[in-house]
Amino acid sequence: MSDVDWIEAALTAARPQAIGALLRYFRDLDLAEEAYQDACLRALKSWPKQGPPRDAAAWLIMVGRNAAIDQVRRGARQTALPDEAVLSDLDDVEAPLAERLDGAHYRDDVLRLLFICCHPDLPATQQIALALRIVSGLSVRQIARAFLVGEAAMEQRITRAKARIAKADTPFEAPGPVERAERLAAVAAMVYLVFNEGYSTGPAGEDDRGALADEAIRLARLLLRLFPAEPEVMGLLALMLLQHARAAARFDAAGEIVLLDDQDRGLWNRRMIGEGLALIDKAIRHHRRGPYQVQAAIAALHVRAARPADTDWAQIDALYAALEQLEPSPVVTLNRAVAVSKVRGPDAALTMIAPLESRLGGYFHYFGLKGALLKQLGRNAEAGRAFDQAISLAATPAQAAHIRQHLDQLAGEAAAGR
Amino acid sequence: MLYAFLCYHDEDAVFAWSQAHDEAVMTALHKVHAPLEKAGRFGPTARLMPTTAATTLRKDTDPPQVLDGPYAETKEQLLGFYVIECADLEAALDVARDLAKANPGGAYEVRPVRGFYPGNLSGDTSGA
Numbered sequence: 001m002s003d004v005d006w007i008e009a010a011l012t013a014a015r016p017q018a019i020g021a022l023l024r025y026f027r028d029l030d031l032a033e034e035a036y037q038d039a040c041l042r043a044l045k046s047w048p049k050q051g052p053p054r055d056a057a058a059w060l061i062m063v064g065r066n067a068a069i070d071q072v073r074r075g076a077r078q079t080a081l082p083d084e085a086v087l088s089d090l091d092d093v094e095a096p097l098a099e100r101l102d103g104a105h106y107r108d109d110v111l112r113l114l115f116i117c118c119h120p121d122l123p124a125t126q127q128i129a130l131a132l133r134i135v136s137g138l139s140v141r142q143i144a145r146a147f148l149v150g151e152a153a154m155e156q157r158i159t160r161a162k163a164r165i166a167k168a169d170t171p172f173e174a175p176g177p178v179e180r181a182e183r184l185a186a187v188a189a190m191v192y193l194v195f196n197e198g199y200s201t202g203p204a205g206e207d208d209r210g211a212l213a214d215e216a217i218r219l220a221r222l223l224l225r226l227f228p229a230e231p232e233v234m235g236l237l238a239l240m241l242l243q244h245a246r247a248a249a250r251f252d253a254a255g256e257i258v259l260l261d262d263q264d265r266g267l268w269n270r271r272m273i274g275e276g277l278a279l280i281d282k283a284i285r286h287h288r289r290g291p292y293q294v295q296a297a298i299a300a301l302h303v304r305a306a307r308p309a310d311t312d313w314a315q316i317d318a319l320y321a322a323l324e325q326l327e328p329s330p331v332v333t334l335n336r337a338v339a340v341s342k343v344r345g346p347d348a349a350l351t352m353i354a355p356l357e358s359r360l361g362g363y364f365h366y367f368g369l370k371g372a373l374l375k376q377l378g379r380n381a382e383a384g385r386a387f388d389q390a391i392s393l394a395a396t397p398a399q400a401a402h403i404r405q406h407l408d409q410l411a412g413e414a415a416a417g418r
Numbered sequence: 419m420l421y422a423f424l425c426y427h428d429e430d431a432v433f434a435w436s437q438a439h440d441e442a443v444m445t446a447l448h449k450v451h452a453p454l455e456k457a458g459r460f461g462p463t464a465r466l467m468p469t470t471a472a473t474t475l476r477k478d479t480d481p482p483q484v485l486d487g488p489y490a491e492t493k494e495q496l497l498g499f500y501v502i503e504c505a506d507l508e509a510a511l512d513v514a515r516d517l518a519k520a521n522p523g524g525a526y527e528v529r530p531v532r533g534f535y536p537g538n539l540s541g542d543t544s545g546a
Contacts, residue, residue, distance in 0.1 A: 013430035
């Protein structure tokens with residue numbers, strides 16, 4: 001294994017903690033980022049020779065802090081300087097007396113960083129961009145490509161987000177318990193949005209979007225370490241692991257969507273499934289049901305089935321019913337209708353989704369499902385119209401190609417005179 | 419003498435490895451395992467899930483208390499173990515050094531085994 005590989009992994013792992021501590025110190029995101037960048041450059045020079053430090057984050061924090069202070073000193077002699085006692089030489093970084101970060105600091109620093117990125121003043125798109133830039137350390141170019149926007153536009157989005165945070169009140173103070181719970185929900189939502197950006201669009205590995213799903217899983221693990229007894233965070237991580245475990249089977253060689261029923265289950269990632277199921281087990285013990293846990297339980301029922309025919313659709317229907325109560329939404333009802341079609345037939349499912357059309361009139365999956373149900377019932381002309389609408393709403397070539405397959409089948413049946 | 423090799427590593431780093439990187443490390447480690455296996459010195463091994471999947475039962479209270487998370491919050495986490503037959507401590511440290519070359523970072527705690535029971539698991543259950 002090359003030096004660069006393990007150094008990169010170590011830098012990535014230490015990043016949230018290092019930036020969090022530097023932010024506590026400088027109270028300025030740009031300065032904290034620059035200091036961290038600087039420390040990374042020095043790490044790349046020094047670690048291959050000296051070996052990895054025992055505590056990579058502490059090393060980066062000390063070196064970054066000293067480098068930034070040097071710069072501030074050069075720039076403005078008048079700036080108040082931090083306590084000289086902590087500004088030791090680089091050589092001292094590894095000394096036993098160098099600052100060791102205790103657990104409480106770690107928790108607060110990383111939380112503050114996540115909370116700042118999910119500041120209520122920021123729209124979701126800016127939250128995600130900022131978190132990916134600051135916490136995950138993705139380059140602006142990577143983020144821009146993942147969101148299918150230009151680099152300059154993404155740069156601007158991030159700059160704007162930082163400016164808003166700089167203006168916002170007291171983002172550096174630790175929030176109270178109530179605010180903490182609210183912000184935790186916001187961070188969880190942000191993480192799941194990151195995941196869905198990576199999950200919803202195309203084959204893994206084809207572009208940078210696949211990396212977003214991995215990143216979201218990493219962020220959720222981080223969050224769970226900060227809130228180890230929070231069942232919804234367990235549920236969130238489990239949900240993403242169980243969905244992402246199917247990534248390799250979700251698209252065929254031509255990049256077209258493979259539906260769950262048709263996926264090669266041998267391609268599912270058993271390690272992720274094992275971890276996801278273990279987390280659900282842990283979450284259930286808390287008897288505090290929440291939307292992420294219920295969705296994870298649904299995903300678990302899918303991965304537990306060795307063959308599509310073994311899927312416990314009745315239980316999935318019941319879980320969607322629970323989800324409808326926790327978080328009523330037409331999209332949840334639409335998903336439930338899939339389970340209903342398996343348990344009670346396509347007619348019952350059609351009846352269920354009919355009232356949704358006014359609210360889901362612009363939603364690809366609504367018309368995709370409607371078409372599929374009508375096709376099952378042999379109402380081909382109506383099915384064709386629904387599929388046409390779905391195609392017009394498709395967000396990706398893969399989605400459109402999938403619907404086109406249905407239309408081709410309908411055309412084939414019509415040609416055969418059925 | 420049997421030695422347990424307790425593998426500690428920063429789990430944030432290990433679980434951020436790409437699949438390609440993970441496979442590269444595993445290939446390098448297997449090269450260290452192979453001669454030990456051939457010599458009949460290679461006992462059970464395990465790779466553990468991250469500490470976020472852990473639950474701890476504290477048994478110093480009555481009734482015992484179930485806590486989420488690992489037994490101790492540490493900078494580096496117990497992520498796996500080996501049991502390997504070695505002539506003496508020097509031989510065990512040599513094995514640890516070879517493993518370390520294949521998988522740098524973190525630490526191996528080398529601990530002599532007091533009692534060993536091979537158990538009765540059969541087959542490959544490493545899939546998950």
